[in-house]
Amino acid sequence: MRPTTKDLAIEAGVSLATVDRVLNNRPGVRQDTVDKVNQAIQKLGFIRNVVAANLARGKSYRFLFLLPRTGDEFLAGLIARIHEANQSFAAEMIQVDVMHIHESDPHQIAKVLGSPDLEQVDGIAIMAPESPQVRDAKARLIEKGIDTVSFIAGQVASDHDDFVGIDNHAAGATAGRLMGRFLDRSAGAILVIAETMLARDSLERRLGFDEIINADYPHLTVLPSLETYGDTERTARIIRNSLLSHRNIAGVYIVSSEARVPLEVVTEVFAKNKPVIIAHERTPFTEAALRSHQVDALITQDPGHLVRSAIRILRAHRDGREILASQEKIRIEVLIEENL
Amino acid sequence: MRPTTKDLAIEAGVSLATVDRVLNNRPGVRQDTVDKVNQAIQKLGFIRNVVAANLARGKSYRFLFLLPRTGDEFLAGLIARIHEANQSFAAEMIQVDVMHIHESDPHQIAKVLGSPDLEQVDGIAIMAPESPQVRDAKARLIEKGIDTVSFIAGQVASDHDDFVGIDNHAAGATAGRLMGRFLDRSAGAILVIAETMLARDSLERRLGFDEIINADYPHLTVLPSLETYGDTERTARIIRNSLLSHRNIAGVYIVSSEARVPLEVVTEVFAKNKPVIIAHERTPFTEAALRSHQVDALITQDPGHLVRSAIRILRAHRDGREILASQEKIRIEVLIEENL
DNA sequence: CTTGCTATGAGGCACGTACCTCATGTACGT
DNA sequence: ACGTACATGAGGTACGTGCCTCATAGCAAG
Numbered sequence: 001m002r003p004t005t006k007d008l009a010i011e012a013g014v015s016l017a018t019v020d021r022v023l024n025n026r027p028g029v030r031q032d033t034v035d036k037v038n039q040a041i042q043k044l045g046f047i048r049n050v051v052a053a054n055l056a057r058g059k060s061y062r063f064l065f066l067l068p069r070t071g072d073e074f075l076a077g078l079i080a081r082i083h084e085a086n087q088s089f090a091a092e093m094i095q096v097d098v099m100h101i102h103e104s105d106p107h108q109i110a111k112v113l114g115s116p117d118l119e120q121v122d123g124i125a126i127m128a129p130e131s132p133q134v135r136d137a138k139a140r141l142i143e144k145g146i147d148t149v150s151f152i153a154g155q156v157a158s159d160h161d162d163f164v165g166i167d168n169h170a171a172g173a174t175a176g177r178l179m180g181r182f183l184d185r186s187a188g189a190i191l192v193i194a195e196t197m198l199a200r201d202s203l204e205r206r207l208g209f210d211e212i213i214n215a216d217y218p219h220l221t222v223l224p225s226l227e228t229y230g231d232t233e234r235t236a237r238i239i240r241n242s243l244l245s246h247r248n249i250a251g252v253y254i255v256s257s258e259a260r261v262p263l264e265v266v267t268e269v270f271a272k273n274k275p276v277i278i279a280h281e282r283t284p285f286t287e288a289a290l291r292s293h294q295v296d297a298l299i300t301q302d303p304g305h306l307v308r309s310a311i312r313i314l315r316a317h318r319d320g321r322e323i324l325a326s327q328e329k330i331r332i333e334v335l336i337e338e339n340l
Numbered sequence: 341m342r343p344t345t346k347d348l349a350i351e352a353g354v355s356l357a358t359v360d361r362v363l364n365n366r367p368g369v370r371q372d373t374v375d376k377v378n379q380a381i382q383k384l385g386f387i388r389n390v391v392a393a394n395l396a397r398g399k400s401y402r403f404l405f406l407l408p409r410t411g412d413e414f415l416a417g418l419i420a421r422i423h424e425a426n427q428s429f430a431a432e433m434i435q436v437d438v439m440h441i442h443e444s445d446p447h448q449i450a451k452v453l454g455s456p457d458l459e460q461v462d463g464i465a466i467m468a469p470e471s472p473q474v475r476d477a478k479a480r481l482i483e484k485g486i487d488t489v490s491f492i493a494g495q496v497a498s499d500h501d502d503f504v505g506i507d508n509h510a511a512g513a514t515a516g517r518l519m520g521r522f523l524d525r526s527a528g529a530i531l532v533i534a535e536t537m538l539a540r541d542s543l544e545r546r547l548g549f550d551e552i553i554n555a556d557y558p559h560l561t562v563l564p565s566l567e568t569y570g571d572t573e574r575t576a577r578i579i580r581n582s583l584l585s586h587r588n589i590a591g592v593y594i595v596s597s598e599a600r601v602p603l604e605v606v607t608e609v610f611a612k613n614k615p616v617i618i619a620h621e622r623t624p625f626t627e628a629a630l631r632s633h634q635v636d637a638l639i640t641q642d643p644g645h646l647v648r649s650a651i652r653i654l655r656a657h658r659d660g661r662e663i664l665a666s667q668e669k670i671r672i673e674v675l676i677e678e679n680l
Numbered sequence: 681c682t683t684g685c686t687a688t689g690a691g692g693c694a695c696g697t698a699c700c701t702c703a704t705g706t707a708c709g710t
Numbered sequence: 711a712c713g714t715a716c717a718t719g720a721g722g723t724a725c726g727t728g729c730c731t732c733a734t735a736g737c738a739a740g
Contacts, residue, residue, distance in 0.1 A: 002400075002433075004725095004726055004727085005726070005727065006726085014688075014689085015688065015689045015690070016689085016690085016691095016727095017688070017689060017690075017691090017729095018687085018688060018689075020727080020728070020729075021687095021688090023727090023728095024727095024728075024729090026729095028686065028687060028688085029687070029688085030686085030687065030688090033687075033688080047430050047431065048431075048726090048727080049395075049431070049433075049725095049726055049727070050431045050432075050727095051391045051394065051395060051431070051432065051433070051726085051727095052395050052695090052725070052726035052727045052728090053726075053727050053728070054391065054695090054727090055389075055391055055392050055395060055694095055695045055696065055697095055725090055726080055727075055728090056694070056695055056726075056727040056728040056729080057695080057727080057728060057729090058694080058695055058696095058728090059695095060342075081666075084664065084666070088664050088667075090387050091387065091388075091389070091390045091391070092390075092391065093342075093389075093391070170678055170679055171679070173678040173679075174676060174678040174679040176678070177676055177677070177678045178676070181521065181522050182521050182524075184522075184524045184525075185524070185525070208678075212678065299679075302671070304666050304667055308667070324424065324428050326421075326424070326644050327428075327644060327648065331642070331673065331679070332678075332679035333671065333673060333674070333679075334673070334674035334675075334676070334679065335674075336514060336517055336518070336674070337517070338510055338513040338514040338516070338517045338548075338552065338672075339510055339511070339513075339514040339639075339671070339672035339673075339674065344695095344696055344697085345696070345697065346696085354718075354719085355718065355719045355720070356697095356719085356720085356721090357699095357718070357719060357720075357721090358717085358718060358719075360697080360698065360699075361717095361718090363697090363698090364697095364698075364699090366699095368716065368717060368718085369717070369718080370716090370717065370718090373717080373718080388696090388697080389695090389696050389697070390697095391696085391697095392695070392696035392697045392698090392725090393696075393697050393698070394697090394725090395695090395696080395697075395698090395724095395725050395726065395727095396696075396697040396698040396699080396724070396725055397697080397698060397699090397725080398698090398724080398725055398726095399725095681740100682739105682740085683738100683739085683740080684737100684738090684739090684740100685736100685737085685738085685739100686735100686736085686737085686738105687734100687735085687736080687737100688733100688734085688735080688736100689732100689733080689734080689735095690731105690732085690733080690734100691730105691731090691732090691733105692729105692730085692731085693728105693729090693730085693731105694727100694728085694729085694730105695726105695727090695728090696725105697724100697725090698723100698724085698725090699722105699723090699724090700721100700722080700723085700724105701720100701721090701722085702719100702720090702721090702722105703718100703719080703720080703721105704717100704718080704719075704720100705716100705717080705718075705719090706715105706716085706717080706718095707714100707715090707716085707717100708713100708714085708715085708716100709712100709713095709714090709715105710711100710712085710713090710714105
């Protein structure tokens with residue numbers, strides 16, 4: 001049987017009340033008494049029964065995911081996972097909600113983050129582009145005792161705030177390596193398509209991609225990024241224009257998580273002589289594209305893992321516990337048809 | 341606040357005792373009373389507080405991992421993860437242990453599985469080659485109320501028994517596709533090296549690999565598998581012999597999880613004109629090999645995920661709960677230097 | 681010596697559920 | 711009408727911890 005607080009009290013030669021005071025950092029205990037209890041903890045290998053503690057506290061957790069308001073399939077998948085997690089974490093008294101924000105307006109995001117509605121929440125996972133406003137708002141949340149994690153995009157990890165997501169520079173490099181190897185000896189140009197290069201993650205991916213191509217595949221040229229702004233017509237136009245100036249397009253790298261529109265346009269434009277295409281994120285659409293050989297590889301991160309990881313980290317923060325780093329590391333996955 | 345059993349009792353118009361009888365499938369309740377309670381559960385959206393239930397039961401879980409007795413680095417990593425999991429699951433009153441078996445002797449495995457020591461255990465994750473003896477022993481364990489999962493290798497999933505691991509056929513196919521694409525236009529032969537082809541997983545990987553190469557890369561020939569039997573000298577000899585008969589070796593596929601010896605030999609033998617090499621599993625050694633470009637890609641499964649998944653599944657079985665399938669699906673990961 | 685402060689002990693109630701006992705009710709067969 | 715078997719209620723204790731109140735002991739300053 002595992003030692004309980006009662007055993008601790010006996011071992012330390014103090015009362016249950018004192019053990020309780022020490023365990024919960026309550027004032028009014030002399031330092032040497034604290035030490036006695038801590039020694040007993042060491043000696044018995046006492047592990048606090050979190051389960052019973054939470055029961056006694058009547059504690060439940062409320063976490064919030066702040067997500068952009070796009071119709072993105074990747075985001076839709078993410079939201080589905082959040083709801084799934086809401087089910088499976090219910091047994092542990094954890095409730096998660098989703099709130100949407102206008103990603104483009106830092107002031108509005110900061111306003112939402114400052115709103116008093118959020119004060120009943122135990123922790124927030126924020127998916128928003130980096131900006132001074134958001135950074136400040138986060139700092140204020142932390143002052144109020146509300147933990148935050150940066151989710152997928154945006155802020156860099158800081159001391160106050162974990163980052164849940166992949167290293168986008170490495171993800172871009174991975175795409176670059178695959179592109180290089182898949183194209184091996186064929187010289188040519190590579191089209192890079194992004195929704196907007198203002199997003200930090202797109203930028204980093206592009207940097208990582210370029211680094212690999214420039215270093216190891218001198219016969220390949222990476223063209224300037226095309227920005228779609230999420231507009232179908234514009235996407236078609238700029239890709240066609242690019243085709244006119246560059247006849248020798250051998251590869252296409254779609255940087256953004258919204259691959260659908262660029263992919264459709266590219267597939268149509270390059271009806272024959274399809275270049276090697278690499279995109280990001282697994283969605284019903286990109287999965288089908290991989291199956292039908294419209295795409296050669298996907299660089300992805302597991303949305304379910306992202307969501308659960310954010311929740312686990314927020315809870316660990318709340319409990320003042322350590323996290324199991326190896327479990328929370330989000331991997332950059334390479335998907336081809338065979339390992340879907 | 342979430343409804344409790346008390347609320348349930350009021351809603352159903354019965355006593356707490358009856359609610360308890362229904363919730364825990366105890367006899368002595370008329371069917372229509374059972375229905376009343378179940379309706380109340382539906383209506384209130386009652387979710388049993390597993391945490392409180394386990395507290396009351398004084399329940400703790402003991403799970404066992406039965407692993408082969410090799411000195412394999414992959415296995416060492418696995419064991420490290422099990423100890424890690426033992427720490428992090430301690431808060432949920434779950435204890436996991438490791439026991440070693442002689443993988444080569446089905447009778448001995450069956451004997452271990454039948455030993456009375458195992459009767460105090462709640463569930464067992466078994467990593468052992470498939471055999472009728474093991475199959476029978478498992479069936480007997482299940483009769484005794486001890487759940488089992490097939491871990492990484494061995495048995496196919498059955499109704500009684502989940503499989504935790506990757507689809508090895510798909511893993512082989514993934515290796516095949518990468519090999520084909522990395523070699524693209526260079527014709528040649530591919531060396532396949534296994535510890536033994538008696539292992540089901542090696543066989544399946546090879547089948548998946550061949551399927552892809554034969555279908556899509558006719559300029560490549562897959563040679564008969566070389567079996568090392570884990571012997572360094574033998575490995576060096578058979579690889580050298582193979583080199584004499586086949587001058588045009590363009591690729592090497594190391595099927596087994598123990599890649600170290602084959603890799604060392606291959607690296608030495610092919611000092612110049614290194615073929616494309618693909619191996620399995622991430623270990624300190626294969627990771628270093630990837631970094632130093634001795635290996636071109638690794639096909640891996642996450643040991644931490646494997647371990648935690650097995651534990652979660654065993655616990656869910658024990659609690660009679662459903663598992664979250666998407667979380668328990670072990671992915672076939674593709675590792676290159678950039679996404680390590 | 682009194683006053684006041686701090687450190688500690690003793691004990692109880694609560695959380696939501698499991699599990700036990702005992703009493704009572706109800707329907708059935710004889 | 712009686713005994714029997716089954717269905718249900720009522721109430722208690724327990725699990726390990728948190729949190730509260732009250733009592734007491736020790737010590738130092740006035």
